[in-house]
Amino acid sequence: MFEAVAFYLFAFLTIAMFFITVTTSQALYALSALAAGMIFISAFFFILGADFLGAVQIIVYTGAVMALYAFGMMFFDTTREVKEKKGNKFIIVGLATLCAVIIVAIFAAPIVSDNMLSLYPALEGAGNTQSVGLVLFTKYLIPFEVAAIMLLVAMVAGIVLAGKKMDLSLTLLNAEEIEKMDEEINKKVLS
Amino acid sequence: MLDHILSILIFFPALAGVMGFMIDKGSIRAYGVAVAFVEFALSLWLWFAFDSNVSGMQFMENIALIPSFGINYILGVDGISLFIIILAAFFTMIGIASLTETKNEKNMIITLLFLEMTMIGVFSALDAIVFYVFWELSLVPMLYIIGAWGGPMRIYASVKFFLYTFAGSLVMLVGMLFMAYFFYQATGTWSFAILDWYRLILPESFQLWLFAAFFVGFAIKVPMFPFHTWLPYAHGQAPTIGSVILAAILLKMGTYAFIRFSLPLFPDASVFFMYPIAVIAIIMIIYTAMVAYAQKDVKQVVAYSSVSHMGVIILGTFALNVEGITGSVFLMIAHGVVSGALFLLVGVIYDRRHTKLMSEFGGLAHVMPRYATIFGIMLMASVGMPLTINFVGEFLSLLGFYEQSHILTLLAGIAIVVGAIYMLTAYKKMFFGEVTKDENRNLPDVNKRELIALIPLAIITIWLGVYPKPVLEPINNSVEAVVQLMHNKSTTEEAKSRIPNVSGVVISKTSTREAH
């Protein structure tokens, strides 16, 4: 009973947050709503007994990713309203709904759902951090290492891409130099 | 070395071609001629070492490539493929030797060497996948030759050539995969080796579909009516050397593949489709001959005549008896020599006048008597004059098909009439009459370089016309094996009766008369 209440509550909250994320015209709202949605999702993980995953969710998404977005947004002009594309909203929503309905229909179809439920009952004790660690460092060791390298590479790439001329500081430059830089940038843009 | 002579034959030109990139521009021609000559000498050695009394494959090589799927690098040569390989080497040699001034000569020669590799590969491959790989690879150098050195519409022509043949061969690939799958179903092991496939007896309904799949690929390559329209464009736009190789060797891939794949693999389907294909062949023969007659461009005349002659080859192939198939294999060689020579000859006049329109010529026999003579010899070979190489093949092909159908042979025989009509008309327009155009008055006659290419061809034309035995005998032995295989494999009553049982007949070739 408690599980059901929690599920529906968090389901409602998650859907609401994500809905705001995709509909709001304020980037900051969107960011905040997304962060909130992430946290609510971690709740599902806890309900499902995937504690470690829940923790990772909060740390990585709400902590790291959101921070990254927040920093990223500082580069862009986020104060103004986000212009949305003109176009038929019905198509968009319709397509998405159709997609969702089909997927639901597939899962709800007797043949699929019967197979799924009747085969494996839920097991207690699975999902604790220890067992996750065991699996992660034995069976999935190589993917884990690869993921680590990938993250490293992504980090380096992020720095290299974003960090050009990071050694220059606007506060340490005088006005003329800044103007010159602007001109150069403009030239590049024009070319 | 003899154990690997086929691999050497295939890859020597390719390696030499790669090395060619390092050769200086000025000496590339000598290098190319040298390589092609060595290759030709090797192919002659192959002939020398070939035991013409053996009907099966010789010089087999077998290296596993993907054993789990039965894909192996299997090579081998029999009487059917031997001479086409030699012809390929020969034409590459004289092609390079007679190459007139072209831009990017180096690229051309290297491309030709690569093309040689693919051609010899196709004719010596005994594994369907290897065969397919070489088959498709052969498109690339030809595409390049047409696209880079062709006439004003070269891009259109080369793309058309490529897409057309490529589309066909994809269908063929599907057929091959199905064939391998059926083989797997029947035996439990995968194999793409043609010789393994030969042992597989398929039910007639499967044969029909597979035959059709293979047919599309081969028919476009031949090219059979109504898939022939890429050929005139390709010939019209290709440089001389491209046309020569295309007509002499590349087209033979299709007819060769009919004999290598379609007939022995699907004997019942071959009998089933014999009449429709014969009708197509007859349409090819007469229709394209008439179209050839309407051409204004002499190269197009030769191109359409090529299609027309290929019709006779197809007809001989589907005679399904030893005489017809031997004739068609011989005609492949004959047609290679003759049409190759005709394209070279057209190239000679094109180099001098930069036009191929017959209305621009006239009276050339006055100014270029040697050229007119050689052209005349090739013309007569083309119309099937006895004692020239073409006659032997044409005669045997038609003779063979006569056993299957009298009336269709009569119709196909119209080839010798219509062939004479367009060829003689073209010759008359070009060579006879007074010299009407001033530009033609001082044309130089064929020079030494051109003679190097043309004289051997003329000699072969006459020599094999008078004494075809050295070539005919190995072909005959291999063809007898094929026909016997077909007879043994065929399941339907009709096929059994259409395909003769060779072993049951006393072979009276070595009669007592020949003994003395």
Next chain:
Amino acid sequence: MEIGLNHYLILSTILFAIGLVGVMRRKNLLLLFFATEILLNSVNIAFAAISHYYGDLTGQMFAFFVIAIAASEIAVGLGLLIVWYKRHGNIDLESMTSMRG
């Protein structure tokens, strides 16, 4: 009332649909990124739920890797966005038409 796998799957589907809506209607690339995050997360829920109900940790592992990939994607994606912004002064999808066929 028992919460079964289907509930989670349907939730995941709904979230996925919302993500799709975002992907389709957002013009601002940054906000488009948000939408992709939603898509990834919706899948994560499905993974975790399946893992739970099947008693197999593989699902969680996948979710874990998805998170890792999402993180690196954001790192690289944001870097690229910044470069783009420096060049063009905006991050509108409409301006990215150099891939026109």
Next chain:
Amino acid sequence: MEKYLYIALFAPLVSSMFSALFTNTPKKQFVGIIASLLIFSAFVSSSILLTHILDGGDIVHVEMMTWMATGNLYIPFGFVVDQISVTMMMVVTLVSTIVHIYSIGYMDHDKGFNRFFAWLSAFVFSMMILVMSDNFAGLFIGWEGVGLCSWGLIGFWFHKEVATWAANEAFIMNRIADLGMLIGIFLVYWNTGSLQYDIAFPAMAHLDSATLTWMGIFLFIGAMGKSAQFPLHTWLADAMEGPTPVSALIHAATMVTAGVYLVIRSNELYDLIPHVGLFIASLGAFVALFAASMALVNRDMKRIIAYSTLSQLGYMFAAAGLGAYWVALFHLMAHAFFKALLFLGAGNVMHAMHDELDPFKMGGLKKVMKGTWIMMTIASLALAGIFPFAGFFSKDTILEAAFAEHHMVIYGVLLFTAGLTAFYSFRLVALIFHGEERYKIFGIHPHEAYKFMLIAMSPLLFLAMIAGIFQTPFFEMVEEILGATEYHIHSHATLLIMLVGTQMFVGLAILYAYKKYASWSSVPDGSSVIENSFIYKLLYNQYYIPYGYEEYIVKPYNELSAALWEVDKKVVDASVDGIASIFYSAGENTRDMQSGNLSTMLKWMVVGTVVLLSLAVVFGLAARYSGEIMSILSGLGV
């Protein structure tokens, strides 16, 4: 004896190749002389072979080497000298020797002197293969070879449009017939299993008559082309564009008789199918009359002789068709002599008249060209069949044969034609050599040909006069191979009446021709009544047959070819291009999808996802309910 056989066969080849070496060099007298000597050596060898055969020696049969051998087919280069071929060899080598020598003079001023001898000797070689081969394939080699050489020689003056046109016409028409021949050969092979005469002919006795009929018909079609029988006759008259020695050798004495030779060679076949033989005889008789009628009014000297050749070929076929093979062969031989003589004489006249061919523009030439006059008159007498010249013996025997076989219509036609023959021959002689010297109007100064040319012709003159005495030895020689019966009218009185009657009829025709034309004084200009009569026009235009061919065969062929080319471009090729353009336009239309706008792309991506998911549903359902679907479909009768 084999040595002589090889000399006879290959001396012409050597001669041809030797002459061919000099084709690109200016005229060399020695080329002609050496070529003539080589052909003469072939003649000598043939004579030795003839004496060998006459002495009752064995048939010389050699097999030189294998030509084609595949499957059950075995074709060697085999040569046989028997009574038939030795006769042909004699005719060929004798006439060609004379023509070679004659040509040295005739082609004296021609640029292509050397080339001419190369072609001429090549022709002799082909003809020798044709007559000496011991199988049908070898025969076909020669058959096509003579066609080729005839093409080269008709079109010898290739700068003349008409000459090359005629050459092509001759070649193509012969090709049509060769197709029939080829089919005949195939029939022989598949029914008898061999192409060797000595195997194939005996095997034919066991075949059913329908097959044999087809065989006979197709082989005869081949013969029709080579011997220019109706309806493939038009090329022969046009072939007169070639140099006159060529006309004498190829289009009178040898090549055109190849068809007759074929029928004679296949006598064992035609004996089995008398109804085809009767058809051949009827066609022969028809052609004899038909050609003679065209010769009556023609105004081209060479064409008149050509039609006369055609007419005489008709006689030969009539004889061969009636089973009188030896008579046909004998007439072939005699005809070769006097017709070659006639042509060579005409060549002299042409030279004298600077290539003028209209006999109406000549007249009175006997004063300046006495030798030629005598020769042509005697040749014409022989042609007309006046006793005791060659034609009397050969032609009269044909008439007797027709009479003896009770084919009175054929006999009547042939008899009537004999009269026509006499008339047109002497019309020609009278117009050329008698009457007023009309050529003076055109400012021509005729002169007699070289002495050695006349001497070269003299053997022919001699033979045209005395060939008749060979009849009995000839008959004795060939009777064993041709199984011949001597055609004798049993009642002497009938025979006498026939002979005298024929001679009188012919003689009257000659006298009428002389009376009408010997004193001709003007050049007709197309205004006289007779020239405007329907029959004259019909005959003069060769029954409008060439016109009909041109109009109803050549032109439609041209148009059909052009139309087919359009079809090739506009239908066959366009349909392929159409398929390509469907793809192309599909791509062109869908490129908007790839606007480069990411959000559009994303939208399409979602569409794709939906489609794939739907497909999954559909297939899932289909898989689940496949049994039901099948039952429903089968219920619908699919």
